[in-house]
Amino acid sequence: MSIVVTGATGHLGRLVVTHLLADGVPADQIVAAGRRTETLADLAERGVRVATLDYGQPETIAVALEGAETVLLVSGSEVGQRVEQHRAVIDAAKAAGVGRLVYTSAPKADTSPLVLAPEHKATEEILRASGLTFTILRNGWYTENYLGDVQQARETGEIVGSFGDGRVASAPRDDFAAAAAVVLRTEGHDDAVYELSGDEAWGFDELAAAASEVLGRPVVYRAVSPEQRAADLAAAGLDEGTVGFVVALEGNTRDGLLAETSGDLSRLIGRPTTPLIEALRAALAEA
Structure with a gap:
């Protein structure tokens, strides 16, 4: 029997495999599954x-799921297609007799107005209805999501957004991957739901201060209105759908x-x- 990690060619999935190995899971009991298997040669x-x-x-x-005891379903990246893609994995897991399926969801996916929540809510509903034993990891925000803002601040000296006084309890992907590895290799997580986030929520003035320190130059946070933010993003060449998504997400924040x-x-x-x-x-060191 084995632990199958889907999305292993992505950032999170690869980190989960790395943590499983570091935690002592025998390599031949781990299946790293993904679309671009040539990138997994070092794991092989x-x-x-x-x-x-x-x-x-x-x-x-x-x-890929044949003979699997436990499966990590790392949520897909293709917004608008994820529900059916996730359903295909859940159906295959049930057909293969998988003992437990672990799914990476979003914060409070079943009740939150978060713009990303609906597809995760739908997937959770499919998973609960499947009859499979499950564990739901409602991953909060990755600190790496703001790497682009920090890199841009290297040139501009500012982080711009319509976040207002919003705060983010982020943690790096590696922390979330470590948690997923624990859940995959240990007992006591059947039908559990975990709301995963960093220990401390920070504001965007604090993000700017942190950027100042790691970049070695002054950085400030410049708050703008949602309307101004949308106009600026459109002027930068982003399409209407992307602009709407970014502004909505900043509003959620x-x-x-x-x-x-x-x-x-x-x-x-x-x-x-x-x-x-x-x-x-x-x-920044890995970028």
Whole structure:
């Protein structure tokens, strides 16, 4: 039997595999599955089994999940297509007799007005109706989501947005991956839902201060209205749909939807979550 990690060719999935290995799970009990298996050659050299898995090609899912005891379904990146893609994985897991499926969802997905929540809510509903034993990891915001803002500030000296006084309880992907690895390799998580977030919520003045320190130059946060933000993004060449999405997400942040600090993440990983400035410094070093 094995642990199958879907999306292993992406940032989060690869980190989960790395943590499983570091935590002592035998390499031959791990299947790293994804679309671009050529990027998994280094894991294969360590003894990890590699499988092609494309959410859009159900026949690849069935093969990758054969003999799996536990499956991590890393949510897809194709907004608008994710519900059916996730359904295909859940159906294949049920057909394969998988013992437990772990899904990476979004904060308070079943009740939140967060712009990203609806597809995650729908997936959670499909998972609950499937009869499979499940664990839902409602991942909060990755600190790396703001790497682009910090890199831009290197040139402009400012971080711009319509976040207002909103706060974000972020943590780096590696913290979330460590938690997923714990859940995959240990017992006691059947039908559990975890709200995962960083230990401390920070505001955008604090993000600017952290950027100042890691960049070695002054950076300020410049708050603008949603209307101004939309106009600026359109002027920068973003299409209407992307502009609407960004402004809506910044509005969600302004409304406090990313600020909850439940403590679930630090409890799972057995240590405090990585502070903002440390996470930014590491992300810049890897960029």
